[in-house]
Structure formats: structure tokens, C-alpha cells
Amino acid sequence: MAVSRSRDRRRTRRAYVGIVVVALLLFAALSAAWLYLAGRLENEVARQIDRAREEGLSIGCANRDVFGYPFRLGIRCDAVTVDGANGMLRIAGGAIRTAAQLYRPNRIVAEIDGPLLVDTPQAPPVDLRWALTQASATFWREGLDHFALVSDAPVLSLAQPAADRQPLAEAAHTETHVRRREGDLDAAFSATQARLVMPGAPDLPPADLSLDLTVGGAADWLSGRMNGTARERLAGRPITLRSARVDLGASEADLSGTVQFDADGRMSGTLHLSLLGANEIAMLVGQAAPDLASLANTIAAVLPLAGRQENGHTVIDITARNGQLAAGIVPLGTMPRLD
Template identity: 35%
Template sequence: MASSSRADTSGVTRKLVWLAMAVVVFAALYTGGWFYAASRLKDRLTEALAASQQGMHSASCSGLSVRGFPFRIGIFCDSVGIDDRPTGLSASFGALRSAAQVYRPGHAVIELDGPAQVRVTPDLAFDVNWDLLRASAVAWTDGLDRASVAYDGLKGRFNVPSQALSVGIAATHGEKHLRQSGEALDVAASLDALSLDLGDKVLPPLDVKVDLTIADAAKWMSTEGPPPTAPLGTSAELRGLSLDLGDGKTITLSGPVKIGDDGYVSGALDLTIEGIEAWRDRVSEVFPEAAETAQRVAGAIKGLSGGQDRAVVKLNVQQGTVYLGPFPIAEIPPL
């Protein structure tokens, strides 16, 4: 009996030894594999970034490193820059941190620090900063399948000196989501407490939301990106564009829209207004020069709604001219 017990113990010991050896071998192979993959990734990124400097579309990542061992792998940069020479666009950002699970490398989470500066020749500039910006993306070899970005405490200023234009922008929170939907592209975005500083006047905060599907635009998320003429020549289904002043005072637009090759917008839209008088008064307060027009349009809408402070009306947009019934009420400049 004692001999049998010793034999059993010896068998268990051998199994434990083999298990321990297997764990050690696996850990060594995994560690070597991770650092080899990280080294290869860094080398390939360094080569790609260096090659981009010789082309029309370049990118930079100072202080490039690959981190995340043992269960993640991610790219880190002290600062990031892009330069698109054909469009005259350049941009610089602060530090970038990214991470993806080793078992799911196509799904990355990214944090980007400000401040950022975006410039477009000849003199358009957008300087912006934020408290926190996070993004996530799911990618395949041919490009992105879906992507999201969210930020808090956004503050910036948009300047075009040649047009004597300077607009400050601020929002407490914002989000944007992109997703391929067959051949189409789904887009949803929101801004909380968006306020605009026009220099001589500051627009009161309001919440903005938009939800639309752009036809034949899924390929915009491919490695080739959107065409240089985008969004010209595109069609979309606007499921909702809403402006919210609070206390139930909202404006919502929905319906099909099209942007012509000349940049002018056309479409047939349903307009829903909650609080017609409040919107009339707000527009008149912020833009005194448009007070008479606001009064006339509000009166027409209330007339169509039977005098109620809520209305649902049809808007017809033809080559940038907005019609309420047969009457033109606004102009949308070409994009």
C-alpha cells in the first residue's frame, strides 16, 4: 500500500513539473513573440512615416514607441502631425496614446492630447484644445469598419483673416460616430452646450444632434479615404438634425438632401418646431438685423399651425434657396 501511495505521489509530481515547464516555455515564447511583434511594428511605422515625408500626404510621430506588454499593444507618440499637400491642409496635435488587446489587434482605443492647430492655405486656421479626447476604431486590412470619438471641455477659435472672420467655439461634451452600412455610411454626432463667439456677439448655448446616412460613402472609410471633392455630389437621408434651447424648445429637420457638384444644397425636408415664439425672440435678440425676417417667418409658420406654438411644416430647398410654401425664407451658401 505504501509503495502504491508513493507511486501516485510521484506521478502527480511529474505532472506538476511538466505543467510548470509548459507554463515557463509558453511565457518565454509569448514574451519573445510580443517583443518581436512590437519591434516589427515600430520598424514598419518608422519606415512608413519616413516614406510619407517624400509624398503628397505625410505624417509624423515624434518619440514613437510601442508599449502595452503583456496583454496589450499600442502606439505612443509625444506629438503628432499631418500634412496634406494637395489640399494645403496641415495639422499638429499633442501626445497620442493607443492600445489594442493582443487577441483583438483590429480594435484600438486612442487618447489624444491638445492643443491642436489645423491650417488650410492660404490663411484658414483652427486652434483648439480640450480636457479629454478619446476615440475607438475597428479596422480591417482595407480600412475602418466603424469609428467613434468623444471629447469633453472643447474650446477653440476658427480664423480666416482674409474674410475678416473669427469665430470662437466651445462645448462641454461632443461625440461623433461613423459606421459602414452596406454601401452607405452612417454618421451620428452631438454637441452639448455648444456656444459660438462671433466677436461682437455670443450665441447662447444649445444642444445639437445630427443623424444621417450618406449614400455610396462606405468607401470613404477605406484606406483610400473620401474623394477630394467630398461632400460635393453626394446624397443623404437626414434622419434628424435638432437644435435644443432647453425647456422643450427644439427645432428638428429630417428628409432627403443632396449636395450638387456646385456645392449647393437641395432637398425636401420636414421641419418641426417646438416653441415658435421662443425661437423668434432668440433669433431677434442675437441678430437684430434679422428681427423683421424672423418675425415674418414665425408668423407664417404659426399661421400654418393654426396659431399654435408648435408646428410641422414642409421646406423645399432648391439650389440653396429655402422655400416655405411658395415663399423663399433663407439662403444656404454653397459648401
């Protein structure tokens, strides 16, 4: 019996030793893998920065550091700057932290600190701030496969001299999602409690906004292949609009349908407009966008004749032919061309 117990104890000790040895080997392998990947990441980031500089874009990443050992791998900077050639672009942002799990290196998450200052010769300097902004990106064989940007309490302002700011618009929460789906591009955007706060802005109630659409054949846009103007990029591509919604509480509007633009930027297709409180919406559209006031009032006037009732909403079918809008045989006006 004593001999048997002695043998059992020796087997147990050997098992413990074996476990410790295996754990140490795994830890050493993990550490070596992390250090190798960290070096690769640092070299790749430096290579991309050098490549951007050759193309006239200077990217700064103050106090760049690789972090996340042992299970994550990421880059962090105390501040980020982007300068275009000949002063055509200047972007300055706060700290940024990006990371990916070692077991899922193709998905990168990031947290970005504000403010973000954007200055171009074509527009006044813009100041964007937020309480929290996070982003994620997933890469696959063709490159970027999915991108998401989520922000709490964003405020868009004009940057004034002497570090002053003039707020323009704000929201409680915003989300932007784009993804590759076969050869098409899906895009969705939402904003809750969005409102204009600039001096002289129309007195509009806070609105919940959402947009959900697919652009046919545009998946390569996620790979950076977006040359040309908006008119050139969209010409001939079917656009499926699942919903473009504005909810003002007591009134709301939702637009859906499929359209397409020709080479001259003129729109053709069929749209379905669902309205609750049409006259109130027309008045608010006129306040926010005076150029669209006439079209909005025309649609509100035509609704009793051309619309139908569905679930308490008035729905009108709108056809577009070479930029000319009509509800049945009733002309509504002309849609502005894409530039």
C-alpha cells in the same frame, strides 16, 4: 497504502511540472509573438511616415516607442507634428498613445493630449484644448470600418502672438461617430452645453446639439476617397437626415427628411421641421447667422398657417426643388448652393 500514497505524490508532482512547463512554453510563445508584432508595427509606422513624406507630408512623432507588452500592442509619442508641402499646413499636438489588444488587433484605441495647434494660410491659427480626448478605430476588409472621437470640455480658440489665446467656442462634451454600413456612410455628432464665447458673439444660451445622418454610397470616404469639393462629392447622393437637433431648454428645433444635391449644388427633397418656441428660435438664428434671419422669420410666420401640432411641437413640411424652399404653396426662400 504507503506505496499508493507515494505514487499519488509522484503523479501530483508530475502534473505540477507539466503545468509549469506548459505555462512557460505559452509565455515564451506569447513573448515571441509580441516581439514579432512589435517589430512589424514599428516597420509599418516608419513605412507610412516615409510614404507620407514622398507625397509632401512630413509627420513627426517625438520619442516614438512600441509598448503594451504582453497583452497589448501600441505606439506612443511625446508629441506629434504634421507639416504640409510649401507651408500649406502645420499641425502640432501633444502626446499620443495608441494600443490594440492582441486578441483583437483590428480595433485601435488612442488617447490624445492637448493642445492641438492648426495653422493654414487660408485661416487664422487655431488652438484646440480639452480635458480628455479619446478615439477608437476599427478596421475590416475594406479599410476603416468605424471611427469614434470623444472629448470632454473642448475649447476652440484663435492662437494669438506671444502664446496668447482668444476663445471662440466651448462645450461640456462632444462625440463624433462615423461608420461604414454596406455601401453607405453613417455619421453622428453631439455636443452638450455648447456655446459661443468669442468677443462680440451673440448672447445665446448654451445649447445641446446633435446630428444623425446617412450619405448614400459614401462608405469609401472612410478609405480616404474624398476627392473634389463638397458639391462634387455630394452630387447625386441621397442624404437621409434622421435628426438635426438644437435644444435650448425652453425652445428646440429638430429637422429630418431626405434630400439630394445636383451637380450645381442645388438641393431638392422633403424635410420636416419640428419646433418648440418658433419665434424665440427665429430671433436666436437671426443673432447667430444674420444671413439666415429672413428665412427663419419667414418660417416662424408661416407656422400658424402651414404647421400642425404634434406632442406640443409645431411641425411644418418643407419641400426643396432646385434650391427653392416652400411650405405647401408658401415660398420660404432660397437655400444657398454648395461650393
